[in-house]
Amino acid sequence: MKEVKWSFEELGILSRKTANMLTGPCGLQRGDRIMTVLPRVPEWWLLVLACIRTGVVFIPGTSLLTAKDISYRLQASKAKCIVVSEASAPAVDSVMSECKFLQTKLMVSDSSRDGWLNFKDLFEAAPADHDCVKTKSQEPMVIYFTSGSSGSPKMVEQSHCSYGIGFTSSGRHWMNLTPSDIFWNTSDIGWVKSAWSSVFAPWINGSCVFVHHLPQFEPGVILNTLARYPVTTFCTAVTAFRMLVQHNLTSYKFMSLKHCVTGGEPLNPEVMERWKAQTGLDIYEGYGQTETVTICANVKGMKIKQGSLGKASPPYDVQIVDDQGNIQPPGVEGDVAIRIKPKRPFCLFLQYIDNPEKTAASERGDFYITGDRATKDEEGYIWFVGRSDDVINSAGYRIGPFEVESALIEHPAVLESAVVSSPDPIRGEVVKAFVILSPAFLSHDPEELTRELQNHVKKVTAPYKYPRKVEFVQDLPKSAAGKIQRNVLRKQEWKKA
CATH class of the missing domain: 3.40.50.12780 (ANL, N-terminal domain)
Structure with missing residues (x-):
């Protein structure tokens, strides 16, 4: 992999060229919104700085977003421009008819694609002089889509003052x-x-x-x-x-x-x-x-x-x-x-x-x-x-999943775990642990290992917090940021009831 090194002075020059690219060929103005769906590439940092310079509102997105995710975000945000890698371009093209506000598609790639502007070509042609827009402290700078425990992702708006x-x-x-x-x-x-x-x-x-x-x-x-x-x-x-x-x-x-x-x-x-x-x-x-x-x-x-x-x-x-x-x-x-x-x-x-x-x-x-x-x-x-909706209330006892997960991970058999509530006819809900086993314990008897883990938790933390249900799994649902999505597991449990 090629190494790229930029000094702060070079970042200043390069970001000014990127700013001219956004307001020139891309046609963006102060207050317009731009969405990115990129891996960790150097161009992303130039885009962040260029948006701050021009007053264009930046909307970052992970490269793991699907066509459906991209469509929802483009429609909800009314973004006028999207910047993606070559891998994400087909997904954008597949939902173009749904995104009426989208005017410009910009691709960070060495190759070209019909209907797309090429970042590198525009960047090379852009001048290096740019006058920075004087934004106000409460003027929007960035929008993040954040997923809650229910409903579609919400748009969180941050100002130029808050994120500096x-x-x-x-x-x-x-x-x-x-x-x-x-x-x-x-x-x-x-x-x-x-x-x-x-x-x-x-x-x-x-x-x-x-x-x-x-x-x-x-x-x-x-x-x-x-x-x-x-x-x-x-x-x-x-x-x-x-x-x-x-x-x-x-x-x-x-x-x-x-x-x-x-x-x-x-x-x-x-x-x-x-x-x-x-x-x-x-x-x-x-x-x-x-x-x-x-x-x-x-x-x-x-x-x-x-x-x-x-x-x-x-x-x-x-x-x-x-x-x-x-x-x-x-x-x-x-x-x-x-x-x-x-x-x-x-x-x-x-x-x-x-x-x-x-x-x-x-x-x-x-x-x-x-x-x-x-x-x-x-x-x-x-x-x-x-989380308020992650806390387990079992027979009047309030149990935080983190406490149980911390107890479980102290056992050598546990590589990773997620703890959620599970319906119970007597206690209303009980603690259930989804456990990924360490390789050395994969051949152990599941019933014996379940009892061992339950007894271990009883010793490490308050006995009433032990998982009355244990399920051994190969992986756990996680967000694009790598966080365990307990809400996904919890919904699965309660759907069975």
């Missing part, structure tokens, strides 16, 4: 970035974490962004890359860390690596312990949403409490509230909430586009409600329980 200055603090403290750092974030560029860790946080702090094409996640490729290149800061999903610790990490020498972060789903203490035991490095967990910048995090120099999401990250005032919006005392479960009154934080999303009901429903009293359940301890650490 908002990441200064987390980049400096949680990610611990300086101008001398090289930061590798493995996130798919269609996921919001790529904006966090592959654009704004590192560049605001003067850090170098490292990118690997990484067509699919392969632990060996990740580990060899960390050993070969001078990456100082590494960010990947919790699921990825789970996979990496299955390898003998002591056989690799990470000469430059000094700081590791993760987010997107709760980090199991067992995974953190195994990573540190083999690398000597802690994993600093952060928590946020598409609608926010970093809500809370474990930052460098702070005591890490394993299993905690850390403390509130500036500028947010994070509280745990009840159904009426009252702040809960330490140790009492409630909804994770961000104070929005008397003044709304500048880096909170603007709205769910074309969905005022959803926007209004996200607020309760003086707070924005994240939809996550947690507790806060006396020292201000947040302890994740689960």
Whole structure:
């Protein structure tokens, strides 16, 4: 694979050429929307900068999107332009008749295709001088489609202010970035974490962004890359860390690596312990949403409490509230909430586009409600329980799936697991665990292994939390960002009832 290196000065020149390309041959104006469906290619970063320069609203999408996904997003967003790789072009062509707002199709490829403009051809012909548009702080900059537990993906609108200055603090403290750092974030560029860790946080702090094409996640490729290149800061999903610790990490020498972060789903203490035991490095967990910048995090120099999401990250005032919006005392479960009154934080999303009901429903009293359940301890650490609709209520006992999953993964037989509610005629619902087995346990008797895992959970955590049902599977449903989709498994369970 060819290596590409750009300095900040070169990025400035190249992004100006890209900006002229968007406003020239592509015919885009300030406020127009452009959608991308690309793998991790350098052109994506140029497009991000070009959109900021021109005031064009950027809509990232993963290259895993199907024709149906693309059609829905183009229709909902009214995007005038789409930029794709050659692999995604046929999918776009197949839904063109449905997308009446789409005017320009741009392809990043060495070849040509009828009806498509070629990125490289336009880029070479574009001038390198461009006057940056002076956008307003509350002017829309980026739209992300975010999937909830029900309904079609919602459009989250972020402003120029929220996705710039908002990441200064987390980049400096949680990610611990300086101008001398090289930061590798493995996130798919269609996921919001790529904006966090592959654009704004590192560049605001003067850090170098490292990118690997990484067509699919392969632990060996990740580990060899960390050993070969001078990456100082590494960010990947919790699921990825789970996979990496299955390898003998002591056989690799990470000469430059000094700081590791993760987010997107709760980090199991067992995974953190195994990573540190083999690398000597802690994993600093952060928590946020598409609608926010970093809500809370474990930052460098702070005591890490394993299993905690850390403390509130500036500028947010994070509280745990009840159904009426009252702040809960330490140790009492409630909804994770961000104070929005008397003044709304500048880096909170603007709205769910074309969905005022959803926007209004996200607020309760003086707070924005994240939809996550947690507790806060006396020292201000947040302890994740689960999504509001993931929490299992069995015979009056509220059980967070994360607790059970963390207990399961401590058993050597468990490679990965997902815990959901399952209908029960007596208890209403019970805990069910879907388990991917480690290779060494594939030949074991399923019934005996089920009992062993149940007894293990009873010992590790409160006995009432053990999975009364266990199903061994070969894989788990995951989003394009690599998060386990518990809602898919839960729907399957309740559909059987």
